[in-house]
Amino acid sequence: MFGIVRTHLSHLRVVQRSWEPISATGSLQIQQVRWRKRRTDPKAKSKIGKVREPTPWDPWERAFLVEKIPHYNSTMNAVRRLFNAELERKKDETAEGLSSVEQEREEEEEFRQLLKWNEQENAKINARRKEKLAAKAKENEEENLQRLLRKEEQEAEETERMRQLVLQEQEASKTFITMESMEAAINEALDNPKNYNFLMKKSGEPILPEDTAWEGFKQRTVKAKDEELVEGDGDHIKSAEN
Numbered sequence: 001m002f003g004i005v006r007t008h009l010s011h012l013r014v015v016q017r018s019w020e021p022i023s024a025t026g027s028l029q030i031q032q033v034r035w036r037k038r039r040t041d042p043k044a045k046s047k048i049g050k051v052r053e054p055t056p057w058d059p060w061e062r063a064f065l066v067e068k069i070p071h072y073n074s075t076m077n078a079v080r081r082l083f084n085a086e087l088e089r090k091k092d093e094t095a096e097g098l099s100s101v102e103q104e105r106e107e108e109e110e111f112r113q114l115l116k117w118n119e120q121e122n123a124k125i126n127a128r129r130k131e132k133l134a135a136k137a138k139e140n141e142e143e144n145l146q147r148l149l150r151k152e153e154q155e156a157e158e159t160e161r162m163r164q165l166v167l168q169e170q171e172a173s174k175t176f177i178t179m180e181s182m183e184a185a186i187n188e189a190l191d192n193p194k195n196y197n198f199l200m201k202k203s204g205e206p207i208l209p210e211d212t213a214w215e216g217f218k219q220r221t222v223k224a225k226d227e228e229l230v231e232g233d234g235d236h237i238k239s240a241e242n
Contacts, residue, residue, distance in 0.1 A: 089103070177185045194213035198206050205222060208214060 195209045195211045196213050
């Protein structure tokens with residue numbers, strides 16, 4: 001029993017020392033083919049502070065691969081699907097009992113009918129589009145004509161307004177004081193002095209002197225008073241009748 005335990009212990013010592021390049025157990029020597037570091041061994045001095053630089057990659061090659069690899073994969077997948085579908089059509093028959101050749105003929109006929117229907121629909125839509133464009137062109141033409149007419153009317157109104165303004169200025173120019181009529185105007189002003197002063201009542205009614213220069217304002221004030229008197233007399237007559 002003791003001999004068996006001693007044999008196992010010697011085996012354990014061999015396993016423990018097997019990580020070293022050369023181990024010796026008595027008269028038996030063991031040499032490892034490949035030596036590996038233990039997990040607890042420190043980092044090599046030549047590796048301390050080393051930062052691995054990434055492997056350089058050509059930018060043109062990277063862009064080329066990024067662009068072409070998806071295109072290649074999609075093309076190959078499409079070819080595989082096409083071959084598989086073709087193989088399935090050749091192997092199997094349809095549920096109606098038709099062969100793949102007859103099924104292809106029916107599909108081609110259906111495709112031709114759909115193509116014909118599509119052309120007819122396109123022709124209808126094209127006709128409606130032409131009608132719509134013609135109506136739109138006619139509407140635009142009418143709008144342009146109306147715009148031109150309005151512009152002509154505005155130009156005529158502006159011309160008439162300018163003509164009236166010129167006539168007013170010509171009429172007003174008759175009263176302008178010129179170098180020839182300056183002496184007569186001075187004598188007229190000296191002979192007929194005008195008073196620009198006026199008073200205001202608490203009610204807001206102005207009091208103008210007899211020789212006031214505000215003739216137009218005086219006339220409007222007198223006219224307003226007359227209208228108020230007429231309205232007051234009318235109200236008094238109505239109340240008397242009632």
